[in-house]
Amino acid sequence: MKIEVKFFTSLREITGKKVDEIQLQSVITVEELLTLLSEKYGKKFREYIYNKKGKVHGFLSILVNGKNINVLQGFETKLKQGDTVAILPPVGGG
Numbered sequence: 214m215k216i217e218v219k220f221f222t223s224l225r226e227i228t229g230k231k232v233d234e235i236q237l238q239s240v241i242t243v244e245e246l247l248t249l250l251s252e253k254y255g256k257k258f259r260e261y262i263y264n265k266k267g268k269v270h271g272f273l274s275i276l277v278n279g280k281n282i283n284v285l286q287g288f289e290t291k292l293k294q295g296d297t298v299a300i301l302p303p304v305g306g307g
Contacts (some may be wrong), residue, residue: 216292219299227257244288272303
């Protein structure tokens with residue numbers, strides 16, 4: 214199974230990529246994907262995604278196929294073949 218992960222701003226710098234195609238053997242959740250990406254990209258990625266308590270920073274928005282995971286099943290949202298996951302930084306305005 215293949216999914217696509219899109220990175221923006223700081224995560225692009227950390228990963229060196231705009232997009233990463235992830236090959237998976239089975240269905241995983243968004244939470245499991247973040248763990249997998251943390252292992253793949255290391256300390257800087259982990260520090261950007263997680264706070265000191267190990268929780269995902271509240272300022273990040275995670276979308277699956279354009280829908281915020283908060284309107285899906287949150288971090289327990291299951292990913293399937295062909296899904297696109299975007300990890301978005303905080304949006305500033307003014």
